[in-house]
Amino acid sequence: MANTSSVNLIDLDFFPLKANFKNYLRNQPQFKDYDFDGSNINVLLDLLAYNTFKNSFYTNMLFSEAFIDTAQLRGSLVSHAKELNYVPGSSRSSKARIKVDFEATSENQPYIIAKGQTCSAIVKNSNFTFSIPETISVSSANTSFSFETDIYEGVYVKDSYVFQQIGETIPRYVITNKNVDIDSITVIVYSDNSVEGEIYTLSKTLLDLNYKSEVYFLQCSDNEQYEIYFGDNVIGKKPSDYSTIVIDYRISSGPTADNALKFVLNFNPTGPDSELTSSTDVTTIEVSKGGSNPETAESIRYYAPRAFQVQERTVIAQDYEIALKSHFPEINAVHAYGGENVNPPQFGRVFIAVDISNVEGFPYSKKQEYMTFVKNRAPFTIEPVFVSPDFSYLAVDAIIRYNINSTKVNSETIRTVIVNTVLNYRDENLSDFNVTFRSSKLADKINDADASIVSSTLATRLYKKVDITLGTEQNLILKFDCELIDDIPIKATSYPAGDVYTLISSQFIYRGQTCLLQDDGDGKIRVVSTNGDTNFKLSDVGTINYKTGQINLSKIQVDTFTGSGVKIYVRPKDADIYVNTNTILTIEESEIDVSVEQLRI
Numbered sequence: 001m002a003n004t005s006s007v008n009l010i011d012l013d014f015f016p017l018k019a020n021f022k023n024y025l026r027n028q029p030q031f032k033d034y035d036f037d038g039s040n041i042n043v044l045l046d047l048l049a050y051n052t053f054k055n056s057f058y059t060n061m062l063f064s065e066a067f068i069d070t071a072q073l074r075g076s077l078v079s080h081a082k083e084l085n086y087v088p089g090s091s092r093s094s095k096a097r098i099k100v101d102f103e104a105t106s107e108n109q110p111y112i113i114a115k116g117q118t119c120s121a122i123v124k125n126s127n128f129t130f131s132i133p134e135t136i137s138v139s140s141a142n143t144s145f146s147f148e149t150d151i152y153e154g155v156y157v158k159d160s161y162v163f164q165q166i167g168e169t170i171p172r173y174v175i176t177n178k179n180v181d182i183d184s185i186t187v188i189v190y191s192d193n194s195v196e197g198e199i200y201t202l203s204k205t206l207l208d209l210n211y212k213s214e215v216y217f218l219q220c221s222d223n224e225q226y227e228i229y230f231g232d233n234v235i236g237k238k239p240s241d242y243s244t245i246v247i248d249y250r251i252s253s254g255p256t257a258d259n260a261l262k263f264v265l266n267f268n269p270t271g272p273d274s275e276l277t278s279s280t281d282v283t284t285i286e287v288s289k290g291g292s293n294p295e296t297a298e299s300i301r302y303y304a305p306r307a308f309q310v311q312e313r314t315v316i317a318q319d320y321e322i323a324l325k326s327h328f329p330e331i332n333a334v335h336a337y338g339g340e341n342v343n344p345p346q347f348g349r350v351f352i353a354v355d356i357s358n359v360e361g362f363p364y365s366k367k368q369e370y371m372t373f374v375k376n377r378a379p380f381t382i383e384p385v386f387v388s389p390d391f392s393y394l395a396v397d398a399i400i401r402y403n404i405n406s407t408k409v410n411s412e413t414i415r416t417v418i419v420n421t422v423l424n425y426r427d428e429n430l431s432d433f434n435v436t437f438r439s440s441k442l443a444d445k446i447n448d449a450d451a452s453i454v455s456s457t458l459a460t461r462l463y464k465k466v467d468i469t470l471g472t473e474q475n476l477i478l479k480f481d482c483e484l485i486d487d488i489p490i491k492a493t494s495y496p497a498g499d500v501y502t503l504i505s506s507q508f509i510y511r512g513q514t515c516l517l518q519d520d521g522d523g524k525i526r527v528v529s530t531n532g533d534t535n536f537k538l539s540d541v542g543t544i545n546y547k548t549g550q551i552n553l554s555k556i557q558v559d560t561f562t563g564s565g566v567k568i569y570v571r572p573k574d575a576d577i578y579v580n581t582n583t584i585l586t587i588e589e590s591e592i593d594v595s596v597e598q599l600r601i
Helices: 014-026 042-063 072-084 297-310 319-329 366-377 409-430 437-449
Strands: 095-103 111-113 118-123 126-131 134-138 144-153 157-162 180-190 196-203 215-220 226-230 242-252 281-289 331-338 349-356 383-387 390-403 454-466 475-478 494-496 503-505 507-509 513-519 525-529 532-546 550-556 566-570 583-599
Touching: 014 042, 072 297, 072 331, 118 281, 126 383, 134 144, 144 349, 180 215, 180 226, 180 409, 319 331, 319 349, 319 366, 366 383, 390 409, 390 437, 409 437, 409 583, 454 475, 513 532, 525 550
Parallel strands: 196 215, 349 383, 390 583
Antiparallel strands: 095 144, 095 281, 111 134, 118 126, 126 144, 157 242, 180 196, 180 242, 215 226, 331 349, 390 454, 454 566, 475 550, 494 532, 503 513, 503 566, 507 513, 513 525, 525 532, 532 550
């Protein structure tokens, strides 16, 4: 019997496989003292090792692609998502709102502006076309006309098919352009050579559907295209054979069309009669925003099983997060928490904080849209409340020492490497709700950023940006929600500018003097003037609670400041910082200060 004691079933790469085959043969009495490398059997061993390696690779890939957790190909992920009734997000068009004013003779009003009429805009030296999503009728009691409308980036195109079902296979109709914005799809069915078609609407559920329901279903195919299909006259109405199916949709460029400021009409609002008596005036009410790229593979991997878990209802807080993030791709971050977690508690409510990509604040229109969405899915006894995100920022000060004898790069290159390391840490661990900043983890990443780095010293401060109305007394409350350093010496009315502090602000002009805010070490916040060397107290304007991190400013007045607002910095007691509820913790590149020292070791 053959001796199999030397068979290795673990190493499946080519060269270990070949070595294992040789060891196996050497242990057989027929090949004792045989020179495998110098014989023709070496070629056969190469062939056997190659074939085994190839089969092991294919087997590994086969089983990897069979599960959503390990699949690498987008087509495999889409296929698994389909089993979970999850439709990956498509490109989304940037949306803007404009107002158009024009003068016309009014002889043939109302003027009809058809769906698909376009406007042009330029963003970063690139031309984009925006389209009107619905037909508009414009009329006036005189010769002055005006209308407002949303416009979406992209042009409308149509795919046409003839419906015919052969056998039991349900026909599917492919949307030919991969850059479709699936929110723009309109499906019209023309039966029996009729001129007026029936509009079928998208259904994401089988609930409340019957044989009369004029709905279509949408799914993503493995070639990154989308396709539609219809019901079977039991659940959903099936078009009759030889009906014409027209799929009307918009092609999107994603987020590249965001921030368009100025639009020019590409059509005559009075139509073919050309009754204009003056040029059209286009006013931008809202700049374009909300564009997004197709959903990434990792996003599909994360949200597909969780969307299946939610099952079109929102019961626990996490359900709200998953449902909103899955349905609205413009949402950058979302966090839901029960009313029992706020102070004072508000039972029976769930609070939802939403951060929208490329949008400052929380627009009222979006709040209404999200509220309508969750209201239809929330329990009757739970009241959803949307809140704006509150941003806290980290200022990072790092001192880096590196050995110039072990590298050819200069100090500026090391500084750039450290800044990029901090930004990568931010992108991977922060810029979201409910996150924790770990100082030691960032320090480890900095030390590993380059082999020449010998040591590093890291210090952080928290800050918020306050948009203060100029020349007006205001009362402000800032919540850092963490314990602050409380052991600094109490300050007199004048003291060196370099004294330690818990709170300090950026400079601003107050009553003609250069001033800043600073705490006195005893829980009071004061306005102090500074000449660069010495600070002088002008007045007390608030209090600071070192235990809770809450700051109360009373009747503070600022004449002018530089930048987008006054920054108020505090020094946390703990190097690790956790944020909860509606707070997002992030790092701005402008607040990363890196000092580099050279050593010769």
